[in-house]
Amino acid sequence: xxxxxxxxxxxxxxxxxxxxxxxxxxxxxxxxxxxxxxxxxxxxxxxxxxxxxxxxxxxxxxxxxxxxxxxxxxxxxxxxxxxxxxxxxxxx
Amino acid sequence: xxxxxxxxxxxxxxxxxxxxxxxxxxxxxxxxxxxxxxxxxxxxxxxxxxxxxxxxxxxxxxxxxxxxxxxxxxxxxxxxxxxxxxxxxxxx
Amino acid sequence: xxxxxxxxxxxxxxxxxxxxxxxxxxxxxxxxxxxxxxxxxxxxxxxxxxxxxxxxxxxxxxxxxxxxxxxxxxxxxxxxxxxxxxxxxxxx
Amino acid sequence: xxxxxxxxxxxxxxxxxxxxxxxxxxxxxxxxxxxxxxxxxxxxxxxxxxxxxxxxxxxxxxxxxxxxxxxxxxxxxxxxxxxxxxxxxxxx
Amino acid sequence: xxxxxxxxxxxxxxxxxxxxxxxxxxxxxxxxxxxxxxxxxxxxxxxxxxxxxxxxxxxxxxxxxxxxxxxxxxxxxxxxxxxxxxxxxxxx
Amino acid sequence: xxxxxxxxxxxxxxxxxxxxxxxxxxxxxxxxxxxxxxxxxxxxxxxxxxxxxxxxxxxxxxxxxxxxxxxxxxxxxxxxxxxxxxxxxxxx
Amino acid sequence: xxxxxxxxxxxxxxxxxxxxxxxxxxxxxxxxxxxxxxxxxxxxxxxxxxxxxxxxxxxxxxxxxxxxxxxxxxxxxxxxxxxxxxxxxxxx
Amino acid sequence: xxxxxxxxxxxxxxxxxxxxxxxxxxxxxxxxxxxxxxxxxxxxxxxxxxxxxxxxxxxxxxxxxxxxxxxxxxxxxxxxxxxxxxxxxxxx
Amino acid sequence: xxxxxxxxxxxxxxxxxxxxxxxxxxxxxxxxxxxxxxxxxxxxxxxxxxxxxxxxxxxxxxxxxxxxxxxxxxxxxxxxxxxxxxxxxxxx
Amino acid sequence: xxxxxxxxxxxxxxxxxxxxxxxxxxxxxxxxxxxxxxxxxxxxxxxxxxxxxxxxxxxxxxxxxxxxxxxxxxxxxxxxxxxxxxxxxxxx
Numbered sequence: 001x002x003x004x005x006x007x008x009x010x011x012x013x014x015x016x017x018x019x020x021x022x023x024x025x026x027x028x029x030x031x032x033x034x035x036x037x038x039x040x041x042x043x044x045x046x047x048x049x050x051x052x053x054x055x056x057x058x059x060x061x062x063x064x065x066x067x068x069x070x071x072x073x074x075x076x077x078x079x080x081x082x083x084x085x086x087x088x089x090x091x092x
Numbered sequence: 093x094x095x096x097x098x099x100x101x102x103x104x105x106x107x108x109x110x111x112x113x114x115x116x117x118x119x120x121x122x123x124x125x126x127x128x129x130x131x132x133x134x135x136x137x138x139x140x141x142x143x144x145x146x147x148x149x150x151x152x153x154x155x156x157x158x159x160x161x162x163x164x165x166x167x168x169x170x171x172x173x174x175x176x177x178x179x180x181x182x183x184x
Numbered sequence: 185x186x187x188x189x190x191x192x193x194x195x196x197x198x199x200x201x202x203x204x205x206x207x208x209x210x211x212x213x214x215x216x217x218x219x220x221x222x223x224x225x226x227x228x229x230x231x232x233x234x235x236x237x238x239x240x241x242x243x244x245x246x247x248x249x250x251x252x253x254x255x256x257x258x259x260x261x262x263x264x265x266x267x268x269x270x271x272x273x274x275x276x
Numbered sequence: 277x278x279x280x281x282x283x284x285x286x287x288x289x290x291x292x293x294x295x296x297x298x299x300x301x302x303x304x305x306x307x308x309x310x311x312x313x314x315x316x317x318x319x320x321x322x323x324x325x326x327x328x329x330x331x332x333x334x335x336x337x338x339x340x341x342x343x344x345x346x347x348x349x350x351x352x353x354x355x356x357x358x359x360x361x362x363x364x365x366x367x368x
Numbered sequence: 369x370x371x372x373x374x375x376x377x378x379x380x381x382x383x384x385x386x387x388x389x390x391x392x393x394x395x396x397x398x399x400x401x402x403x404x405x406x407x408x409x410x411x412x413x414x415x416x417x418x419x420x421x422x423x424x425x426x427x428x429x430x431x432x433x434x435x436x437x438x439x440x441x442x443x444x445x446x447x448x449x450x451x452x453x454x455x456x457x458x459x460x
Numbered sequence: 461x462x463x464x465x466x467x468x469x470x471x472x473x474x475x476x477x478x479x480x481x482x483x484x485x486x487x488x489x490x491x492x493x494x495x496x497x498x499x500x501x502x503x504x505x506x507x508x509x510x511x512x513x514x515x516x517x518x519x520x521x522x523x524x525x526x527x528x529x530x531x532x533x534x535x536x537x538x539x540x541x542x543x544x545x546x547x548x549x550x551x552x
Numbered sequence: 553x554x555x556x557x558x559x560x561x562x563x564x565x566x567x568x569x570x571x572x573x574x575x576x577x578x579x580x581x582x583x584x585x586x587x588x589x590x591x592x593x594x595x596x597x598x599x600x601x602x603x604x605x606x607x608x609x610x611x612x613x614x615x616x617x618x619x620x621x622x623x624x625x626x627x628x629x630x631x632x633x634x635x636x637x638x639x640x641x642x643x644x
Numbered sequence: 645x646x647x648x649x650x651x652x653x654x655x656x657x658x659x660x661x662x663x664x665x666x667x668x669x670x671x672x673x674x675x676x677x678x679x680x681x682x683x684x685x686x687x688x689x690x691x692x693x694x695x696x697x698x699x700x701x702x703x704x705x706x707x708x709x710x711x712x713x714x715x716x717x718x719x720x721x722x723x724x725x726x727x728x729x730x731x732x733x734x735x736x
Numbered sequence: 737x738x739x740x741x742x743x744x745x746x747x748x749x750x751x752x753x754x755x756x757x758x759x760x761x762x763x764x765x766x767x768x769x770x771x772x773x774x775x776x777x778x779x780x781x782x783x784x785x786x787x788x789x790x791x792x793x794x795x796x797x798x799x800x801x802x803x804x805x806x807x808x809x810x811x812x813x814x815x816x817x818x819x820x821x822x823x824x825x826x827x828x
Numbered sequence: 829x830x831x832x833x834x835x836x837x838x839x840x841x842x843x844x845x846x847x848x849x850x851x852x853x854x855x856x857x858x859x860x861x862x863x864x865x866x867x868x869x870x871x872x873x874x875x876x877x878x879x880x881x882x883x884x885x886x887x888x889x890x891x892x893x894x895x896x897x898x899x900x901x902x903x904x905x906x907x908x909x910x911x912x913x914x915x916x917x918x919x920x
Contacts, residue, residue, distance in 0.1 A: 001245050002136060003267070004145055005324060011903065013842060014289060031181040042134075042147075042184075044094060044176040047889050048833060048896045048907040052179055053096055055134075061185050061323050065269035068324045075287065079324040083187070083267050084136040085249035087144055089123040092134075093889050095911070097692060103259065105198060106657060139245050140189060140252045140263040153691050153829050157913035160692045167655065171692040175831070175911050177893035186320060188329055195443065197382060215365040226318075226331075226368075228278060228360040231429050232373060232436045232447040236363055237280055239318075268320040271328055273307040276318075277429050279451070281508060290473060337369050337507050341453035344508045351471065355508040359371070359451050361433035370504060372513055379627065381566060399549040410502075410515075410552075412462060412544040415613050416557060416620045416631040420547055421464055423502075452504040455512055457491040460502075461613050463635070465784060474749060521553050521783050525637035528784045535747065539784040543555070543635050545617035554780060556789055563719065565658060583825040594778075594791075594828075596738060596820040599705050600649060600712045600723040604823055605740055607778075636780040639788055641767040644778075645797050646872060647819070648881055675917040686870075686883075686920075688830060688912040696915055697832055699870075705737050709821035727739070727819050728872040729801035731880055733859040736870075741876060750841060797875050804876045811839065815876040 001057065002041070002084040003064055007077045008051040026072040039067060055084075093149065094133070094176040095156055099169045100143040118164040131159060147176075185241065186225070186268040187248055191261045192235040210256040223251060239268075277333065278317070278360040279340055283353045284327040302348040315343060331360075369425065370409070370452040371432055375445045376419040394440040407435060423452075461517065462501070462544040463524055467537045468511040486532040499527060515544075553609065554593070554636040555616055559629045560603040578624040591619060607636075645701065646685070646728040647708055651721045652695040670716040683711060699728075737793065738777070738820040739800055743813045744787040762808040775803060791820075829885065830869070830912040831892055835905045836879040854900040867895060883912075 011020065034040035042055040058064045068079060103112065126132035134147040150156045160171060195204065218224035226239040242248045252263060287296065310316035318331040334340045344355060379388065402408035410423040426432045436447060471480065494500035502515040518524045528539060563572065586592035594607040610616045620631060655664065678684035686699040702708045712723060747756065770776035778791040794800045804815060839848065862868035870883040886892045896907060 003245075003323075004136070012289070013840070028181045032183050035183045043179045043182040044096070045179040045893060047175040047177050047831075047893045048909040053174070053176065061187075061267045062269045064267070065321060065323045081267055081324040082145070083139040083245045083248070083265055084145065085139050085245045087135045087137040089120045090135040091124050091127045095691075095889075104657070105196070137249060139187075139249045140265040153831075153911045154913045156911070157689060157691045173692040173911055175889045175892070175909055177889045188320070197380070212365045216367050219367045227363045227366040228280070229363040229433060231359040231361050231371075231433045232449040237358070237360065266329070267323040268329065269323050271319045271321040273304045274319040275308050275311045279429075279507075288473070337371075337451045337453045340451070341505060341507045357451055357508040359429045359432070359449055361430045372504065381564070396549045400551050403551045411547045411550040412464070413547040413617060415543040415545050415555075415617045416633040421542070421544065450513070451507040452513065453507050455503045455505040457488045458503040459492050459495045463613075463783075472749070521555075521635045522637045524635070525781060525783045541635055541784040543613045543616070543633055545613045556780070565656070580825045584827050587827045595823045595826040596740065597709060597823040599647075599709045599819040599821050600725040605818070605820065634789070635783040636789065637783050639779045639781040641764045642779040643768050643771045647797075648872065672917045676919050679919045687915045687918040688832070689915040691911040691913050697910070697912065705739075705819045706821045708819070725819055726881070727797045727800070727817055727875040728881065729798045729875050731871045731873040733856045734871040735860050735863045739875075748841070801873060801875045817876040 001059065003056045003058070004082040004084055005054045005056060005068065006046075006051065006080045007054065007071075007073075008049070008079075009073060009077050011050070012076050023072045023076075030070070030072060034067065093151065095148045095150070096174040096176055097146045097148060097160065098138075098143065098172045099146065099163075099165075100141070100171075101165060101169050103142070104168050115164045115168075122162070122164060126159065185243065187240045187242070188266040188268055189238045189240060189252065190230075190235065190264045191238065191255075191257075192233070192263075193257060193261050195234070196260055207256045207260075214254070214256060218251065277335065279332045279334070280358040280360055281330045281332060281344065282322075282327065282356045283330065283347075283349075284325070284355075285349060285353050287326070288352050299348045299352075306346070306348060310343065369427065371424045371426070372450040372452055373422045373424060373436065374414075374419065374448045375422065375439075375441075376417070376447075377441060377445050379418070380444055391440045391444075398438070398440060402435065461519065463516045463518070464542040464544055465514045465516060465528065466506075466511065466540045466542075467514065467531075467533075468509070468539075469533060469537050471510070472536055483532045483536075490530070490532060494527065553611065555608045555610070556634040556636055557606045557608060557620065558598075558603065558632045559606065559623075559625075560601070560631075561625060561629050563602070564628050575624045575628075582622070582624060586619065645703065647700045647702070648726040648728055649698045649700060649712065650690075650695065650724045651698065651715075651717075652693070652723075653717060653721050655694070656720055667716045667720075674714070674716060678711065737795065739792045739794070740818040740820055741790045741792060741804065742782075742787065742816045743790065743807075743809075744785070744815075745809060745813050747786070748812055759808045759812075766806070766808060770803065829887065831884045831886070832910040832912055833882045833884060833896065834874075834879065834908045835882065835899075835901075836877070836907075837901060837905050839878070840904050851900045851904075858898070858900060862895065 031040060031043060035043065039057055040054060041057045044053045046052060056064055056067065058067065064081070068074065068081075071077070123132060123135060127135065131149055132146060133149045136145045138144060148156055148159065150159065156173070160166065160173075163169070215224060215227060219227065223241055224238060225241045228237045230236060240248055240251065242251065248265070252258065252265075255261070307316060307319060311319065315333055316330060317333045320329045322328060332340055332343065334343065340357070344350065344357075347353070399408060399411060403411065407425055408422060409425045412421045414420060424432055424435065426435065432449070436442065436449075439445070491500060491503060495503065499517055500514060501517045504513045506512060516524055516527065518527065524541070528534065528541075531537070583592060583595060587595065591609055592606060593609045596605045598604060608616055608619065610619065616633070620626065620633075623629070675684060675687060679687065683701055684698060685701045688697050690696060700708055700711065702711065708725070712718065715721070767776060767779060771779065775793055776790060777793045780789045782788060792800055792803065794803065800817070804810065804817075807813070859868060859871060863871065867885055868882060869885045872881045874880060884892055884895065886895065892909070896902065896909075899905070
């Protein structure tokens with residue numbers, strides 16, 4: 001079951017730079033792991049913005065919320081989720 | 093080069109139903125053809141809406157505009173294009 | 185799997201009144217049937233508006249889109265879907 | 277009398293983490309108590325967001341405002357209230 | 369129980385002028401009657417717009433929706449309802 | 461001459477709690493005084509929000525701005541003013 | 553007492569061209585007359601739009617609404633009114 | 645003096661196709677002529693939309709409004725004008 | 737050449753009160769000087785808001801930007817500029 | 829391949845003034861260098877705002893994102909990118 005997710009990172013002003021770098025390193029490892037599992041199907045940078053569009057493939061809404069709220073950057077991001085369905089003209 | 097495109101269809105009130113069905117049939121053929129060519133990489137229905145999110149893979153902005161403005165439904169859709177770049181955490 | 189759906193009816197100006205009444209009668213029968221099946225879990229009127237908030241309980245995004253796009257009023261409504269997850273403080 | 281309420285939590289940056297955890301614990305107890313009383317009829321997490329949609333069943337606008345403004349998280353949330361009426365197609 | 373209601377009239381282009389005048393005459397009679405009953409507590413014109421702000425005093429959400437959806441101009445208006453509570457600094 | 465005013469309080473994060481309580485006490489006294497003078501004709505709490513809708517009855521725009529900008533909470537509020545006129549269907 | 557008014561003309565599609573020209577001629581005469589009376593103090597075209605910003609000088613909200621709703625183009629315009637007060641740094 | 649102008653064409657539904665084609669031909673000739681005069685300095689298509697961003701170089705606001713309101717497509721477009729100034733980091 | 741400018745002051749929370757008062761005093765002197773020169777043609781307070789609408793009369797976009805960016809309050813304001821042209825119904 | 833980019837600078841409140849000046853000096857050098865290379869084709873100040881509209885000429889979305897995210901002011905700006913295509917009426 002697919003979902004489009006837009007994530008906008010809002011860099012916290014008061015966080016020490018190395019703390020934020022450590023969070024970003026954990027985020028990268030977490031994202032790569034979910035991609036290898038096939039749950040985070042696509043991950044694109046929005047040109048010119050500290051933001052991404054992603055496609056997730058999960059079993060349920062609950063699983064998606066669990067995955068997203070465990071993102072190391074979750075407290076510093078604004079997320080918006082759009083549920084997707086099969087399109088009748090899609091050949092996949 | 094990837095682009096995310098959202099398309100919202102606005103069904104024309106004054107168009108005869110069979111004319112509109114004919115346009116939709118041409119749209120479907122056109123969409124399937126571009127998917128087979130690898131230019132229309134992904135096509136998802138937005139749940140509950142007469143709308144889709146699509147990913148296009150093209151050589152240039154001009155090619156993308158040519159593809160989109162040739163959509164049989166183009167006169168009856170509102171489109172919004174977001175340019176995408178490689179994300180540093182993407183494993184693809 | 186639960187989804188909140190807001191539906192805003194936009195009465196078509198050119199439709200004969202009895203045609204529209206017939207569509208609304210089919211909509212009512214359809215809504216009551218889905219409620220009896222447990223798929224349309226809740227249906228509330230928004231005070232002062234020709235609109236409703238509804239809760240659907242379905243197996244997948246595809247099932248939800250199939251149910252919504254089959255609404256007799258679908259061509260005359262603007263829909264917005266919000267996926268819901270279990271809340272940690274919910275006692276249900 | 278039913279109301280749909282959307283609550284968006286805005287985590288205060290300057291609050292010590294354990295103070296905020298204590299507030300959330302009180303919020304959880306408060307929410308569970310109101311649910312047991314039947315006043316907080318439904319409580320759903322919005323997928324991917326630190327937000328919920330809730331349905332309240334109260335005697336009056338004044339009672340609803342009293343319940344909401346007593347939420348331990350009230351100073352850290354943005355709330356929006358929509359009054360609901362019985363829908364003619366609801367079978368409840 | 370008080371509610372603030374904003375009503376914006378959208379004059380239908382296809383309605384004959386005398387039909388619309390007849391609807392407005394019924395609207396006026398209906399509004400005056402509800403004011404005399406004390407249910408439509410205040411009715412103000414928004415300067416420069418074909419719109420009003422009104423205060424209603426009703427027993428329930430259901431009563432308010434019944435009153436509003438029976439407005440002769442209801443099919444030609446956009447309404448927005450805001451529930452009001454007693455303010456601690458109000459001396460009334 | 462009547463005006464509808466919406467006021468949204470934005471609690472300052474850096475203000476000591478007792479300083480803010482003192483400002484609110486002065487606000488309450490000021491609001492009660494203007495109500496007794498008949499200038500602040502109505503004051504309603506918006507359900508679920510730290511906000512109010514008010515009706516002012518003043519001689520001029522300048523008088524209204526003087527009254528509003530002297531509110532003790534003025535530096536901590538977002539205000540929006542809508543001028544009102546007599547409605548032809550009002551029986552007052 | 554001054555008010556800033558923005559007016560956006562929405563040309564009616566179904567009106568015969570000469571009917572609309574006649575309305576515009578009456579609008580021009582009306583506007584010039586109010587300017588000569590000193591009530592319509594300033595009238596500016598918004599560059600690139602069929603819209604204007606105007607300053608009115610009137611005795612009351614009721615007078616302003618009477619003047620605006622008598623505009624020959626009133627049924628074909630969207631108006632927005634902002635009440636103005638004397639600025640402490642204005643030297644007028 | 646430079647201005648950025650965004651133009652969105654809204655194709656009129658009731659206009660015969662050949663009438664609209666004739667207007668577009670006049671628009672093209674007009675646009676090419678103003679470009680040759682150096683007044684319409686740049687003209688770009690927005691990818692995926694029936695819209696353009698343009699840069700105009702004119703002597704005054706009045707000249708710009710005269711040029712824009714004389715566009716054959718002016719009655720069928722929504723325009724937005726942004727005045728531009730020399731940027732201190734521009735090397736031109 | 738006329739421009740309408742809306743300025744919204746956003747009082748900086750961290751600035752000492754007397755520093756801000758000194759900036760406001762310089763702003764007032766600057767505004768009065770430009771008014772005397774005829775460049776700042778009109779200056780109105782928006783009722784209920786820490787904001788103004790102003791009309792500037794300048795030779796060019798560059799001159800306007802130079803005047804606005806030299807405002808002592810410039811770093812603490814949000815500005816929006818609308819270019820104005822002569823209106824055909826203006827009698828000035 | 830052309831892109832229109834709007835950049836809005838949001839001056840960080842906590843940054844020491846000379847640190848910010850140093851960043852701006854590096855930004856200026858960077859902008860001038862990219863202009864000389866022909867990649868940053870045009871750079872305009874938005875009148876009255878700490879913002880610019882720019883036109884970039886790049887080989888790909890990835891190159892554009894690399895150029896933009898390397899801007900010394902990138903962490904302090906909000907950017908929005910619009911892909912541009914050749915316009916059929918452009919004579920360039």
